[in-house]
Amino acid sequence: MKSLAALAQDTRLDAFRLLVQAGPEGLAAGELAARLDISPPALSFHLRGLAHAGLVRAQQDGRFIYYSADFDAMQSLLGFLTENCCNGAACTPARATGRRSSARRTS
Amino acid sequence: MKSLAALAQDTRLDAFRLLVQAGPEGLAAGELAARLDISPPALSFHLRGLAHAGLVRAQQDGRFIYYSADFDAMQSLLGFLTENCCNGAACTPARATGRRSSARRTS
DNA sequence: CAAGTAATTAAATGGTTGTTTAACTATTGA
DNA sequence: TCAATAGTTAAACAACCATTTAATTACTTG
Numbered sequence: 001m002k003s004l005a006a007l008a009q010d011t012r013l014d015a016f017r018l019l020v021q022a023g024p025e026g027l028a029a030g031e032l033a034a035r036l037d038i039s040p041p042a043l044s045f046h047l048r049g050l051a052h053a054g055l056v057r058a059q060q061d062g063r064f065i066y067y068s069a070d071f072d073a074m075q076s077l078l079g080f081l082t083e084n085c086c087n088g089a090a091c092t093p094a095r096a097t098g099r100r101s102s103a104r105r106t107s
Numbered sequence: 108m109k110s111l112a113a114l115a116q117d118t119r120l121d122a123f124r125l126l127v128q129a130g131p132e133g134l135a136a137g138e139l140a141a142r143l144d145i146s147p148p149a150l151s152f153h154l155r156g157l158a159h160a161g162l163v164r165a166q167q168d169g170r171f172i173y174y175s176a177d178f179d180a181m182q183s184l185l186g187f188l189t190e191n192c193c194n195g196a197a198c199t200p201a202r203a204t205g206r207r208s209s210a211r212r213t214s
Numbered sequence: 215c216a217a218g219t220a221a222t223t224a225a226a227t228g229g230t231t232g233t234t235t236a237a238c239t240a241t242t243g244a
Numbered sequence: 245t246c247a248a249t250a251g252t253t254a255a256a257c258a259a260c261c262a263t264t265t266a267a268t269t270a271c272t273t274g
Contacts, residue, residue, distance in 0.1 A: 001120070004111075004114060004115045004120070005115040005116075006109060006112045007112070007115070007188075007192070008112040008115030009112075009261090009262085011262085013111070013192075015193060016192060017191050020191070020192050020193065020194060020201070021194075021201060022199045022201070023200050023201030024201075028220080028221095029220075029222090030219095030221075031219060033221095038219060038263090039264075040220080040221060040222080041221090041222075041223080041224095041263080041264075041265085041266095041267095042110070042262075042263060042264080043221090044221070044222055044223080045222095045261095045262070045263080046262085048222090060193065060270095060271095062220090062243065062271065062272075063219065063220045063221075063270065063271040063272065064220065064221085064271095065220075065222090069192075069200075071193070071198050071199065071200050073192075074192055074193055074198055075193070075198040076187060076200065077188075078185065078193065079188060080184060081181075081184075081188070082112075082185060083121075084124050084249080085114070085123060085127050085176075085181050086123060086125070086127065086181055086182070087127060087128075088176070091178050091181055091182040091185065092178065093130050093131045093176075093178050094127070094128060094129070094130030094131075116231090116232085118232085124239080135250085135251095135252065136250075136251060136252090137249090137250060137251075140251095145233090146233080146234075146235095147250080147252080148233080148234075148235085148236095148249060148251090148252075148253085148254095149232075149234080150233095151251070151252055151253080152232070152252095153232085155252090167240095167241095169241065169242075169250090170240065170241040170242065170249065170250045170251075171250065171251085172242095172250075173254090186218060190262090
């Protein structure tokens, strides 16, 4: 799951959250950099990561480049986590199997 | 969100998934290492990361140490992602604001 | 076309992460 | 108590990641 790794970094997570808030219109790179208070190259670096993970899309408008969140990708990440890390919808512990051998030490 | 970073690594994600499958009983470290096919020190390293993120708990039983997934922590991670990266429950794009200035170039 | 703006790419660098090998601690059982 | 087993901790090292500065591309407007 590439998208998981992409979001596991403060700057990228913050950037993505701003894009989510911005909706389908997205935000120009410069605007994002300003809001995140990071340099343009640093932002480019992180946006590249997000784009590579399929979490954001870029659309050029004149000399601006608008980035927007890909909600489908996010939803599929959420789906993956729910299924694989939560035993399905409700994040329930799997049924107990009743194993466990010897002298239990309740330290 | 420490747990996000903790899961953003293949070995740790795999380990966590095995623990989720194992349910509340958990798995002994050695068993985990065997299933993941990694060395004990490598596993220790990653379990330490997961534990530090609150995603797993350890319980000693004789000379075995059983690790189990913390489902509450996972659920709260899921909650965070849903709220912050998806505009709430349904992962819907935010309402369009109808901005956008000049000559649209539909390249 | 020249100057200016928006953004990316390139190169260098410091910091973090993951893996390995070796040494260590703790528990069990002969 | 000694040997064996389960696991962690420590130290060394390679690989990767994020930030910076400088250079470059692309678009717009005078």
